[in-house]
Structures are given as C-alpha cells and as structure tokens.
Amino acid sequence: MFQGLSDDDKNIIIGAMEEVKTTSKEFIIKEGETGQMLYIISEGEFDCSKVIKGKETYLKTYKPGEYFGELALMYNAPRAASIQSK
DSSP, X not given: OOTTSOHHHHHHHXXXXXXXXXXXXXXXXXXXXXXXXXEEOSSSOEEEXXXXXXXXXXXXXXXXXXXXXXXXXXXXXXXXXXXXEO
C-alpha cells in the first residue's frame, strides 16, 4: 500500500501511527459505524464478517501484514463489515 511513497512521506505516515492493542473477541470495527482509522496488523488474527440477508456471515481472517478499514476512509462511507480479534 505504501510502496509508491517517498521515504519522507513514509516517515510522515509512521509518525501519525498509533499502536492499538486488543483483547480476544474484541470488536475493532462494527458494520455501519463511521470510519476514522485504518488498521495494519502486526500481530494476531482478526475475523471479518458482514450481515448478508439478515445473517452474520464470516468473510475472511486477516493476518499480520494485512490491513483493513481503508474503504470507509477512501469513500467516506460507513464501515462495510465488522472486524473482531481472535
């Protein structure tokens, strides 16, 4: 995601980052909420789910090196899915 940035731009982004620690089964993002952050995973796993036809549906598990939360920021839209720590 950050490959095209200069070293100076990368340093600006790193300076704006904040570490967030979670506990097991904690919701990091809830579908429908306003998005204000992008999350990059350094440790642990996070399950993604979405309500489809009235039923909570598992979509995928995010692992270290992956990220989530960007869609709400890019499109100024509500969170499209829920993310819960494993």
